[in-house]
Amino acid sequence: MRRYGYHQSNFDHTLFLKRKGNLVTCLIIYVDDMIITGNDEEEMKKLKANLFTEFEMKDLGRLKYFLGIEVLRSKQGIFICQKKYVLDLLAETGMIDCKPADNPMMVNHKLCMEENTKLADKERYQRLVGKLIYLSHTRPDIAYAVGVVSQFMHQPQVTHMEAVCRIIRYLKGTVGHGVLFQPNKHLKIQAYTDADWAGDKGDRRSTSGYFTLVGENLVTWRSKKNKK
Known part of the structure; x- marks a missing residue:
């Protein structure tokens, strides 16, 4: 090259x-x-x-499918999603017929490491969270929830696995969601950010997030727990 x-x-x-x-x-x-x-x-x-x-x-x-990401074109613009990826995940977890959740995480969840709590299957937890992290490439609506559950990869507890399963149940009701890029007459850049200010129950660290728009189209997003 x-x-x-x-x-x-x-x-x-x-x-x-x-x-x-x-x-x-x-x-x-x-x-x-x-x-x-x-x-x-x-x-x-x-x-x-x-x-x-x-x-x-x-x-x-013309691009239609790349690494699990589907690309659809119409008069409205270009739409990317991972519908098949979600359906495969539901089938793998045996949750294809589960009851959908209204949101990916309970409000004011405050997940943390609890003492004397039963541990979850670490290998399965890490595999599922890894798949959810990849799914976040086209699903900004689960970015925060996935960021939270990914903090417990080293020693997941049952409550953390329940939170992962809730994200999957949310996906059941939103299988076709994705990101739409619409043709606009400008490339104005906008960025937004926020934080929960010492929102972690265990170590009092903050979780911050941001997203950016180019021409009113969402192009980047992230949710991450701060190191300090």
Whole structure:
């Protein structure tokens, strides 16, 4: 990629970029799957031709599915979701017929490590939370709840597993939720942040969160417990 004039992103080493004035071409790769996109049609055709000469490849056309993420296009814009991923998770956990929860976590939950409390299956807990973390790529509505349960990976208790199961029950009622990117006439950047100020019952640390919008479209979000 460097030989073709691309530079590797410092933020994501699987992303390669090439700029020509206002034209940008991007390539992102994961093992043997890749996405090529941008607004430089000529450069994208050239890049594909170069890659085809060096590797045995197949052009699958417009992006529809990538690493469990579904991409749908309509007049309203581009919609990304992980519907199949959620259905597979429900089937794996035996919760395909469970009663949906109204929200991913109880209000004022205050989860913490309790003394003399029964432990949950650590391996299963870590596997489920790992799947939920990946699901958060298209589900900002579960980001906070997943951030909370991920704090107990080292020694999960039964109450923590119950919180994980509630997130999954919430997913049952929101299988098709995702993120919509609508075409707008501007690229105005907006950012919002908040914190619960010493909200952790155990160590009194705060959990902060943020999300950013570009052209009124949600592009990044995160919820994280502060180190101090």
